[in-house]
Amino acid sequence: MGKAKFDILPEDIVLAENKGIKIKDIKAAEMVLEENKELAIEKWNEYFGKSVNDED
Numbered sequence: 001m002g003k004a005k006f007d008i009l010p011e012d013i014v015l016a017e018n019k020g021i022k023i024k025d026i027k028a029a030e031m032v033l034e035e036n037k038e039l040a041i042e043k044w045n046e047y048f049g050k051s052v053n054d055e056d
Helices: 023-035 037-048
Strands: 003-008 013-019
Touching: 003 023, 003 037, 013 023, 023 037
Parallel strands: none
Antiparallel strands: 003 013
16 A cells, blocks of 8 residues: 655645555546645645635
8 A cells, every 4th residue: 555645835736755656546636636726725724723814
């Protein structure tokens, strides 16, 4: 069993790490993340306590 880590940036989805995942599965995951990028960022911020309107 493998694992992959993606960085979700405002301008792009970047594969940060891949250990044992086939490239076709990585591409499928990238497509899902791209389609749901706003939701992923929103949920990340909710979980870690950062509002979308907070300034850095």
